[in-house]
Amino acid sequence: MMHISELTVRFGGFTAVNGVSLEIPPGSVTGLVGESGSGKSTLARAVAGLTPYRGTVSGAERGRIQMVFQDPYSSLNPRMRIGDAIAEGSRKPRARHGAEVARLLELVSLPASYASRHPRELSGGQRQRVAIARALAAEPDLLIADEITSALDVSVQGAVLNLIRELRAELGLTMLFISHNLAVVRYVCDALAVMRHGQLVESGPVEDVLDAPRHAYTRTLLTAVPKLART
Template sequence: MSELVFDNVSVRYGGRRGGLTAVDGVSLTVPAGQVVGLVGESGSGKSTLARAAVGLSPVTSGRVLLDGTDIRRLPRRRPLQMVFQDPYSSLDPRMSIGESVTEAMPRGAHRGRDARRAEVARLLELVNLDPDRAGMLPRQLSGGQRQRVALARALAGRPEVLIADEITSALDVSVQGAVLNLVRSVQRRLDLPMLFISHNLAVIRYISDVVAVMYLGRIVEAGPAEQVLTDPQHPYTRDLLAAAPRLGDDTTGDDSIPADIEPPDPHHPPAGCRYHTRCPIGPLTNPERTVCATTDPADGAIRSRHRAACHFTGSGREHPGTSATSQGGSPL
């Protein structure tokens, strides 16, 4: 089994003036056989980190390691495969389903047309699709069926690590649960390590063994899923949980939370803790906590199973919403 490690990875676009550091010094491990859920609001750098892993975004500094080997030194067939967000654009509309899956197979892995056809049938059955659909075009399938094909195509490449980037966000709610159940079933059956990216905390909780929370290009909290989602240590994680809609709850928070504060410009992130301009326990509400605006807490974050980049880790436990996600049940 393989382990994927992001070692102090940064991804920067543009020059010194006007450039954007989309991922800034991220260290994260996807352990063998486990699912790491990466969550954060839009623009936090989640997808950029995923694209860096598969070589679609340049790594400016740091390394992405697979079992200790820099992925840039791996052979051309990368043992990392990615399932993208939009099933309508991730498949070639001119190729049949069978041709798309076959194209992703390693060269020489299945010699002969019959062997390749049998492998396509096996993969389609693995993702709960009728092998008879191999001759159909993507436009003849529904969104959920296309995403199943995209998963089969990724598995055709014989990956050692699978990366899923918001794979249910473009689907109807009625099929999201079925696709999530399929992904979890396939991951467990194949014992594949997976980086699963989503902005939906319910989805992350349902599928993940480990949760990492990303904000403005950095990991602000990471640890076992149950611990992070039931006992969050970082104010940003608590705010995400408080903002998540809950059945039978018509509230959106309380007056102690600074509301409608514009996020910082990612081209010019604030000094110190990047969340301090929006933080309900930082200098915005506690002026004496000037350390938040001057010193980056990530530099001193404890390397433990559950860690948070916050000078006042665990403060504000009364923050609303922390207990709501402790309830189990369906991801949707």
């Protein structure tokens, strides 16, 4: 069980995240939603160890929390071949890196031959698949997905979301899935947490939160969605 307890992030006199506590059960996907500036991405970066914070994050070793970012091109070294980028974070012996890279590429539905390519030779959706494979190479206890489809063409967003569902089922991934799209959250997540002004205002099973929200802010978010997709 991943435990986030009283996590607070301050930048000078500004409090970006204020005392957030959240549990993420193993093998589940917890969604995190809120308007731009609500603190959800800052919370994610703190949990991943990329931003200093106060509070505690337990249930995973340092390095066993991996993050996939919104823009796959900026998160990949343009001068590094795809295979090297994936192997860089692998926990396998160096002699097995080639086979492991091929396995991971296959896992995200890319040909093993892509290992010799550079990021510029791939589409946005393919680069995001590589970013996911690179994160999986570290055998994470928690995978954080931060708006991973928002920079992609609409035509490929669904394919990446389907991949996430398939990987979760096959690998038993534990995930924190950040999105502003409530229909996407309903499709991908088991539980949902809602942030506003750096604080957690509501959390619970995704269907409960979306179908019978308790907090006025959650209801406000829902009014902006004409109709939520159901699975």
